[in-house]
Amino acid sequence: MGSRTQSKVCAHCGREFAWRRKWARCWDQVRYCGERCRRSSGRLDRALEDAIRALLRDRSGTICPSEAARAVERERWRDLMEPARSAARRMADRDEIVILQRGRRVDPTGARGPIRLGRGSAFPAA
Numbered sequence: 203m204g205s206r207t208q209s210k211v212c213a214h215c216g217r218e219f220a221w222r223r224k225w226a227r228c229w230d231q232v233r234y235c236g237e238r239c240r241r242s243s244g245r246l247d248r249a250l251e252d253a254i255r256a257l258l259r260d261r262s263g264t265i266c267p268s269e270a271a272r273a274v275e276r277e278r279w280r281d282l283m284e285p286a287r288s289a290a291r292r293m294a295d296r297d298e299i300v301i302l303q304r305g306r307r308v309d310p311t312g313a314r315g316p317i318r319l320g321r322g323s324a325f326p327a328a
């Protein structure tokens with residue numbers, strides 16, 4: 203992971219991205235890693251984060267991101283798998299949740315393959 207001053211976590215996809223010369227004058231205001239993320243739906247992002255919170259509140263253990271996708275979109279939930287993982291990365295960056303693989307905490311940006319989500323140190327009280 204790079205230094206926090208030279209990289210940020212995208213407000214949509216939750217991936218870490220590095221400073222670029224074109225942002226030299228506006229780096230403090232940059233929130234998204236690129237145009238596609240900038241045009242993303244804030245409403246869907248919030249719905250998925252709410253679903254993850256609600257599922258974790260109801261349960262003592264961990265959840266799968268697909269459960270949050272299903273909670274938001276019962277029929278076409280598969281379309282929401284990547285958005286659900288993005289929501290998980292954003293929440294992990296805020297320590298609201300932790301991302302786990304085989305029971306171990308993993309870096310949200312680099313995680314590949316199936317993940318589970320658990321409550322983090324900053325998980326909000328009900």
Ligand SMILES: [Zn+2]
Nearest residue numbers: 212215235239
């Ligand atoms: Zn992004």
